[in-house]
Amino acid sequence: MNDSGCIHLSNFKAAKGTNPYKIVHAFFVSCTSFEARRYKATSCLCFTCGQPGPRMHSCLHCIFFACYAGHIQDHSKSKKHFLYVDLSYGNIFCAQCQDYIYDRELTEIAMTHRLKEAKSLGINVPFTPWMPNNNEAMALRRLRKRRLISPHTTIGLRGLQNLGSTCFMNCIVQALIHTPLLRDYFLGEKHKCKAQGTGKCLVCEVSKLFQEFYSGAKTPLTLHRLLHLIWTHARHLAGYEQQDAHEFFIATLDVLHRHCMNGVDVTEKKENGRCNCIIDQIFTGGLQSDVVCTSCSGVSTTIDPFWDISLDVAGPGSLQACLERFTRAEHLGSGAKIKCSNCRAYRESTKQLTLETLPIVASFHLKRFEHSSQIDRKISAFISFPAELDMTPFMSSHRRAVDVGADNNNAPEGIFEDNRYSLFAVVNHLGSLDAGHYTAYVRQMKGSWFKCDDHMITRASLREVLDSEGYLLFYHKTVLEYDCDVS
Template identity: 50%
Template sequence: MNGCSHLQHFIQEEEGLKTYELLHGVFVISGSDERRQAKVLNAFCHVCDKTGIFLHVCMHCTFFACSQHIREHTKTRKHSFAMDITYGQVHCSQCGDYVYEEQLDNIARSNALLGDDVKKSVLELVWPRLHVEDKDWCNKTEKMVIDRTTHIGLRGLLNLGSTCFMNCVVQALTHTPVLRDYFFTEHHQCGTKCLITSLFRDFYTGEKTPLVLNEFLHLIWTQARHLAGYEQQDAHEFFIATLDVLHRHCSITLSGQPSASANKVYRCSCIIDQVFTGSLQSDVVCQKCHGVSTTIDPMWDYSLDLTPCATDGSLPTSLEDCLERFTGAEILGSNCKIFCENCQSYQESTKQFTMRTLPVVLCFHLKRFQHLNDLEKKVSTRIRFPEILDMTPFMTNQKNDNVLHVQLPYDNKYILYAVINHVGTSINAGHYISHIRYQDRYWYKCDDLVVSEAGIEEVLQTEAYLLFYHKYCLEYR
């Protein structure tokens, strides 16, 4: 983060902060009629006339272009920086990627707060540019106010027969900000009509009628046959199966054919792994020679125990408690001796998990269903969870003083954006309900067909089964 020397020079020597503040305020926030009109008049590619969410503005000469032509412009004109006018991200042509700078992020937050003062934001749906006078063009632009009465992106889902588990997972995935944005851009390309892209876009058409996910359900059935059938399924199991299907689909579309890592979670550049994959470090310490054996594994989610602690019998009462137990050192004992390479014999050891790297989206699975002697039991223990989660205490560098790592202010901060809870006493029965963060500051309860308003206080009181946290501050690479 904050690693682009070209951007630092632009800020210090060329009044880059003032330029960004002006462009972001006018073309990203567009908080006044005058600014919205300025956006309408300019927000099209000056080469191919393309409009939409792929547009960038050059920060040196206020030239507008699509993602392809802005790169051609910055290269030929030797202009280093362009800002996308949908989210305000800055692209450095010399680095060949989007770059992050905390000062720009602070400006964006300040502009957003000023926009919040009017309690609304404006989404402009621009028709393809016509060869008419600008005045006529402005009159042909449809402006849609997104306020508390507008529910673009909120749609109920038809229950196809005990498919509430699927509906909740789909609500969480389609409201994952970075995943949603990816499927709205040109980065995801399929040779044929893409069912996954259609699913995401169907949520944001403005329609209010419930969606029927029969095609999506059939897709999962064909790829994860153990989930086929109309019996109630475990939402967590369905979530992992869905990620696997999306992972394989996106791995193929990267190059048009299955990649060498299509069946692996690690070292894959597809969007699913970029968003959901973190790494878990396991350290086994020999109690005789104190030698350490370390393994690092990729993780899509973290399953956390709710059972009594083996040492004192205490129960966890919060998500942080669960994470403390998950990352605490465990004494394996004499019955679980592990072969030590240094000692060349089996020795008693301790084992400890820590978070080596964190993903963009953290998913926590609270293990509420237990199977003992063919009997199933649900743990309904109340587990408190925060709206803002700091993962710093559970990182490898915090647990291991030998690992050097520099922490930046928002590196490990996460914000809650989706919760799935189970109502009932059995995994084979009961009902799943989800709560979704909407427009950053509102919450909605999604119960199959019914989508209703909710408050953060209500959300934090639910009996959570799956928790979804989005990284508070993204690092662009």
């Protein structure tokens, strides 16, 4: 956004004043009365295609609404009307400057309307004083965000049309949309894309999705552009047959990760050499593998990044039990000897997996689909999972502490960190391996759960969530470390 204004907006204000912006903002952006909200709902459609979006804009020179899919630009070129208003946020775009323009006087009008809107909705929004250094625009964004996440709001909840066996995509999108730090990142307009305008960047498309979800609209969205981009960049998922939601989740993170790296300075790395993109900051953890020689007790340690943890569901039926089996030492046997660097010979060994570092979002994949040469089947056994999860017992630091009998004086580094997580999304698979359907539960606010079944969104209880046949489980870290940099 251009914070210094532009000559074209200044000339417009000199000729027509601020009244055109006041009217557009009051009726079609903030909607300061019930009548304004009703009028917007019935009249705010694209004059070219008749659709309510995406990203509706209003011409500031005349009465003309159009979506940002090229129609507002066509109007601007044909009529020489170069200023138009984004009806989601009230920002003014100048087609001659090719940028959104900041103006202090119009921002004051917008802030006043936002406060009236909040009052008309019965929402108590603390007043944010004007700040120096042209930060009024940031104050306006924060005010809008406060309204969006106020208690009992349903903004951010939208159904998704099934495009033909695309429930696997819809449930993953719902989980990502309700990932708190992803929401803050995209609503904060943090993504800077070098390929802007090409229509090929998946991160740009996801950014638009967040804007659509939090625009306040209730009609179901159609994800044809997202699906096309995924097909383009993950060709093994192309086609209208039912896909695996877990495979789609990993493929989506991979494409987002790669596109994030295309949109930022490639020198932006963490000290350990890992990518510093938003995907890795939120989803990446470190999995430690310790291989111990049974002859000399020599240890070979490797640490690999992971985005999720796949867990076998055979045996005791709880997430904690699955994690205990996952991190239990395993004897590799005589058929899998390794060459010990100390013994300089092939020896039997044991292998143990632990979590060296934890991600902000811990994603668990319960392996319910079994494929073998003899049979393909779905495991429908009930696996209980908690609303609150402590990952400390599965940490590498915890295992080291147990090995040395640690107390407060000699505990390994990291043993007393807070490793608690809170459940915020669950993906379920209903039916059989050949004829199944995916749904999702998402947490909108603490204690407020909703079931997402393609275009249908219904309220759910926590008990209903915990009793469901979980397939993918998403937990968010309860306490974030001070030096966690999500920028």
